[in-house]
Amino acid sequence: MPHTTLDAPTLTEKLVAARSASITLATANADLKNSALDAIARAVAGGADVILPANELDLANGRENGLSQALQDRLSLTEARLSALAAAVTEITALVDPVGETVRGRVLPNGIRIDQVRVPFGVVGVIYEARPNVTVDIAALALKSGNAVVLRGGSAAQNTNAVLVSLIQDALASVGLPPECVQTIDEFGRDGARELMQARGFVDVLIPRGSASLINTVVAESKVPVIETGAGVVHVFLDESANLDWSVDIVQNAKVQRPSVCNALETLLVHRGAAARVLPAVLGRLRESGVVIHADDETRALFADAVPATEDDWQTEYMSLDLAVRVVADIDEAMQHIRTYSTHHTESIITNDLTNAERFLNEVDSAAVMVNASTRFTDGGEFGFGAEVGISTQKLHARGPMGLPELTSTKWLVRGSGQVRP
Numbered sequence: 001m002p003h004t005t006l007d008a009p010t011l012t013e014k015l016v017a018a019r020s021a022s023i024t025l026a027t028a029n030a031d032l033k034n035s036a037l038d039a040i041a042r043a044v045a046g047g048a049d050v051i052l053p054a055n056e057l058d059l060a061n062g063r064e065n066g067l068s069q070a071l072q073d074r075l076s077l078t079e080a081r082l083s084a085l086a087a088a089v090t091e092i093t094a095l096v097d098p099v100g101e102t103v104r105g106r107v108l109p110n111g112i113r114i115d116q117v118r119v120p121f122g123v124v125g126v127i128y129e130a131r132p133n134v135t136v137d138i139a140a141l142a143l144k145s146g147n148a149v150v151l152r153g154g155s156a157a158q159n160t161n162a163v164l165v166s167l168i169q170d171a172l173a174s175v176g177l178p179p180e181c182v183q184t185i186d187e188f189g190r191d192g193a194r195e196l197m198q199a200r201g202f203v204d205v206l207i208p209r210g211s212a213s214l215i216n217t218v219v220a221e222s223k224v225p226v227i228e229t230g231a232g233v234v235h236v237f238l239d240e241s242a243n244l245d246w247s248v249d250i251v252q253n254a255k256v257q258r259p260s261v262c263n264a265l266e267t268l269l270v271h272r273g274a275a276a277r278v279l280p281a282v283l284g285r286l287r288e289s290g291v292v293i294h295a296d297d298e299t300r301a302l303f304a305d306a307v308p309a310t311e312d313d314w315q316t317e318y319m320s321l322d323l324a325v326r327v328v329a330d331i332d333e334a335m336q337h338i339r340t341y342s343t344h345h346t347e348s349i350i351t352n353d354l355t356n357a358e359r360f361l362n363e364v365d366s367a368a369v370m371v372n373a374s375t376r377f378t379d380g381g382e383f384g385f386g387a388e389v390g391i392s393t394q395k396l397h398a399r400g401p402m403g404l405p406e407l408t409s410t411k412w413l414v415r416g417s418g419q420v421r422p
Contacts, residue, residue, distance in 0.1 A: 011195050014183050015123070015150065015202035021178035022122045022148035030097040032175065033144055037093045039171035040143075044136055045086035047167050048079050054159040055132065062156055067130070070260035070319035075130040075157055085133055089140045092386040098405045099146045113415040118408040120146030121204040125196050127218055129210035130156040135164045137387035138207075139182045143172075145407035150203065151184045152193045154210075158186045197222040209390045212317065212343075227402070230367075230393030231317045232262035232345040234375045237334040237360070238282070239351035240273040246372060247278045247350050248285050253374040254348070256289045260319045262391060263346050263378040267314060267324040269334045272298070275327045279303055283325070291321045298327035314341045331356050335363055342366060344393045346378040367393050367400040 009017070025033075044051075055077045062072055098118045105115035124147045128134045135153055142149035153161040161184050169179035185192040196203065200223045208218035212231040219226050236254055238247050254265035270279055275298065283293055283303045293299070293306035294313040300306050306325070313324040314337070328334045331349075338347055348370035349360040357371045368378040368391075378401060380388020385403030392398040398406040 008187070011185055011188050011192055012202075014180070014185060015199055017178075017180040018123045018148040018150050018183055019202060021180040022120070022146075024178055025143070025148055025181050026099075026120050026122070026146045028146065028177065032177065033097065033146070034093040035175045036143055036172055036177050037089050037140055039174050040136070040140060040168050041086040041089040041093075043167040043171045044082055044089065044164070047163070048082055050167075051077060051082060051160065051163050052079070054163040055157075057159045058157050062130070067156060068319075071130045071156065073258075073260045075132065075160075077132055077160065081133065085136045088137065088381060088387040091381075092140050092144050092404075095144065095386050095404055097144065098408050101405075103410055110419050111417060112419050115413045115415075116410050117413055118405065119411050121407060121409055123148045123150060123203050124407065125150045125152070125199070125203040125206040125224060127152045127193055127196065127206065127208045127210070127214065129154045129214055131209065132157045132160040132164060134209060135161050135184075136168070138389060139165075139168050141387055141389055141404060141407060143177075143181060145404045147407055148181045149183070150196065151182070151186075152196055153184060153186055155186070155189065161186055194221070197224060200224050207390055227390075227392055227398055227406075228394040229390035229402075230262075230343045230345055232264065232391075233266050233315060233317050233341060233343045234263060234345055235267045235269060235334075235338050235342060235347045236265050236375065237269040237328075237331070237338075237347070237349045238271060238274055238278055239331060239334075239349055239353060239356050240271040241352040241356075242271070242274055242278060242350040243352060243372075244278055244281060248282050250348070250350055250372070250374050251282050252285050252289065254376055255286060255291060255323055256321070257374075257376055259321055261376075262317075263375050264319070265323065265375055266316065266318055267326070267337075267341065269337055270299070270325070270327050271331070271334070272327050272329055275299070275302055279325075279327075286323065289321070291323050293323055293325055295325040296327060299325045317343070331359065335360070338364055338366075345391060346370065346375045348373060348375050367391060 101118045103116040165184045168182045173179050203224045206224040207227045208215045279302045294309040295306035344366045346368040347364050347366050380401040389402035
């Protein structure tokens with residue numbers, strides 16, 4: 001167990017406290033949970049004077065330690081981002097509480113009534129990197145779904161997360177809920193992350209959010225059941241019939257609107273029959289925004305202002321103003337490329353061919369598959385779930401943007417009147 005001071009709780013003590021808090025929270029009604037969320041929203045919206053100095057300290061440390069621009073963007077909080085975070089928490093109060101919802105039920109021929117209902121997991125562990133917004137989003141979603149949460153947000157955001165969790169705990173206490181419903185274990189460092197992965201019996205489910213290496217490490221080493229949120233090597237395919245204006249606008253939005261996030265475009269595929277028509281305008285618009293194009297030979301023949309693509313480019317999640325571009329023979333070659341290199345996050349086709357649109361939707365095996373829309377829409381908030389837990393790229397339990405129902409399990413309630421099995 002990592003070393004702590006005499007006054008500070010050990011990691012095990014924090015996990016025990018989380019389990020105890022989860023029992024109280026599981027029976028809290030929606031009004032009490034919503035009161036807690038309202039208090040958290042007010043604390044975040046009004047906490048800039050303590051949050052932003054801590055965040056600037058983390059940013060300064062990050063710059064000194066060579067933190068990438070993409071991670072610095074994810075780490076950075078501003079008054080506008082705090083207002084948006086508070087608004088996202090407020091939106092969650094308006095969502096239907098999933099706890100107690102009947103998924104299915106029936107009366108058996110012998111008169112026994114059975115109902116499958118949603119219940120909280122109990123204690124949710126989350127491991128993530130340089131994303132203080134996740135601290136607020138996850139805490140709010142966990143509370144609404146009746147779960148205590150243990151957060152390991154990484155050293156890059158340790159000062160920011162400490163302040164945010166302190167504000168959240170004060171908000172919980174103000175409405176009579178245990179502050180231990182939300183805890184951080186950042187102070188235990190990497191040892192704490194390893195302990196959390198081994199905490200079967202204390203933690204019911206573990207959710208990693210971050211780089212592919214972090215996610216792969218958690219999946220490989222955790223003894224706690226994991227919901228995998230994957231990296232985003234995201235594709236857009238411009239089909240032969242793609243509308244030029246849509247192609248320019250959608251590709252620009254998918255790549256440039258916020259390049260550091262997992263649903264940003266990383267590889268653009270273009271039908272050979274459309275390449276000469278659409279690529280100059282699409283890539284010219286991207287170049288104006290500072291995007292570096294990593295292109296195959298056919299693309300470079302049409303757009304000279306590009307660097308040669310390598311095999312690594314097709315499997316890279318840049319999280320920056322870089323884009324891999326390849327010309328393909330047809331939709332079949334496009335889908336084969338996606339099958340080879342995709343992380344099964346989000347893919348989109350731009351087309352006016354209904355048959356190709358339906359083939360793409362049905363044959364591409366990713367968590368979100370789109371037609372004529374920006375990949376940036378793969379997001380819990382955009383889907384109407386409020387803030388999201390993450391975007392699951394696995395197939396068990398949850399897939400795609402995870403909202404409140406994905407933070408619950410189910411149990412069976414059986415009501416009889418003296419029946420015995422013959």
